[in-house]
Amino acid sequence: MATVVLKRTGQKMPLVGFGLWKVTKDTCAETVFNAIKAGYRLLDGAGDYGNEKQAGEGVKKALAAGIVKREELFITSKLWNTFHAHDHVKALAKKQLSDWGLDYFDLYLVHFPISLKYVDPTHRYPPEWFGDDGKVYTQNTPLQETWKAMEELVDEGLAKNIGLSNCQGSLIIDLFRYARIEPAVLQIEHHPYLTQEPLVQLCKTFGIAVTGYSSFGPQSYVELGMAKGTSLFEHDVITSVAKSQGRSVTQILLRWATQRGIAVVPKSNNHDRLVQNLDCNTFDIPEADMKKISSLNIGLRLNDPAEIDPRLAIFA
Numbered sequence: 055m056a057t058v059v060l061k062r063t064g065q066k067m068p069l070v071g072f073g074l075w076k077v078t079k080d081t082c083a084e085t086v087f088n089a090i091k092a093g094y095r096l097l098d099g100a101g102d103y104g105n106e107k108q109a110g111e112g113v114k115k116a117l118a119a120g121i122v123k124r125e126e127l128f129i130t131s132k133l134w135n136t137f138h139a140h141d142h143v144k145a146l147a148k149k150q151l152s153d154w155g156l157d158y159f160d161l162y163l164v165h166f167p168i169s170l171k172y173v174d175p176t177h178r179y180p181p182e183w184f185g186d187d188g189k190v191y192t193q194n195t196p197l198q199e200t201w202k203a204m205e206e207l208v209d210e211g212l213a214k215n216i217g218l219s220n221c222q223g224s225l226i227i228d229l230f231r232y233a234r235i236e237p238a239v240l241q242i243e244h245h246p247y248l249t250q251e252p253l254v255q256l257c258k259t260f261g262i263a264v265t266g267y268s269s270f271g272p273q274s275y276v277e278l279g280m281a282k283g284t285s286l287f288e289h290d291v292i293t294s295v296a297k298s299q300g301r302s303v304t305q306i307l308l309r310w311a312t313q314r315g316i317a318v319v320p321k322s323n324n325h326d327r328l329v330q331n332l333d334c335n336t337f338d339i340p341e342a343d344m345k346k347i348s349s350l351n352i353g354l355r356l357n358d359p360a361e362i363d364p365r366l367a368i369f370a
């Protein structure tokens with residue numbers, strides 16, 4: 055399995071993993087078990103996805119069946135926005151580990167560089183973006199405080215690697231001014247309509263591995279009624295490269311990313327599609343076609359918190 059070597063720990067992160075956002079709660083345990091059985095070794099979860107207990111059940115079943123050992127899996131989770139205060143970080147990470155039934159995460163990411171008012175998990179979990187009255191409440195926790203607590207998770211063995219998600223250059227550069235433990239991974243929206251070259255280049259410069267999410271562009275947002283732009287699955291450039299390679303459009307979109315050195319975490323609630331997505335690194339896209347796909351970039355961002363509240367315009 056192709057991997058990316060993480061800088062500080064030397065740990066190998068699979069280039070292709072399985073994404074858990076919108077994996078239905080009642081099928082999640084079985085889907086995770088089957089994903090592991092099919093060969094996935096990286097699971098990309100988050101407290102916000104509301105299915106960590108079920109994902110953990112799937113992992114437990116795979117371990118019990120002897121399909122994998124814990125150390126052969128790479129499990130990622132993310133810290134939600136309402137838990138950025140120093141003391142909430144550890145409490146939440148411990149709760150998430152207990153939901154999964156794990157002793158440690160291989161990677162724990164700050165989901166967004168956005169701090170929202172604390173919501174006690176006994177009151178509502180996952181808390182999502184809004185207070186009980188449907189309004190957004192921000193909280194003044196600087197990222198430096200959150201990062202210090204993230205570093206303590208590494209010190210205590212609760213996370214092997216820590217990283218960021220949805221952060222831009224200036225914030226990353228600032229974090230390097232104070233970080234005792236550098237971020238190992240940055241997870242960002244990445245597809246041919248949003249190629250993010252300068253940010254990917256900055257990560258390369260700093261030795262941060264990049265994971266791209268929503269590799270299929272608008273497709274993931276169709277089920278939420280939030281899709282924008284023309285489907286990449288029907289775009290002439292993608293369909294013609296797929297035809298010439300004898301591959302599916304999704305395999306082309308995933309390979310385009312991994313060939314750029316960017317890890318991917320496609321999600322599917324369908325077993326055949328999940329299996330097909332994993333098989334995306336056994337061919338190469340010719341350089342001319344790689345360029346054609348990259349030239350589709352139009353800066354189209356589908357996951358932008360500014361659409362929830364203008365005070366959350368982190369990509370402005």
Ligand SMILES: NC(=O)c1ccc[n+]([C@@H]2O[C@H](COP(=O)([O-])OP(=O)(O)OC[C@H]3O[C@@H](n4cnc5c(N)ncnc54)[C@H](OP(=O)(O)O)[C@@H]3O)[C@@H](O)[C@H]2O)c1
Pocket residue numbers: 072073074075076098099165219220241242266267268269270271273274275277304319320321322323324327328330331357
């Ligand atoms: N850090 C963040 O803020 C963030 C944000 C978004 C996502 N993520 C992570 O990234 C993962 C992937 O991103 P994503 O969930 O947005 O979307 P995605 O993997 O780009 O796309 C998922 C969509 O594509 C469909 N699909 C999957 N495989 C297919 C195939 N072979 N043929 C046709 N359709 C296919 C799925 O439908 P079916 O399920 O019906 O197959 C679903 O509608 C997430 O699950 C999550 O782990 C992170």
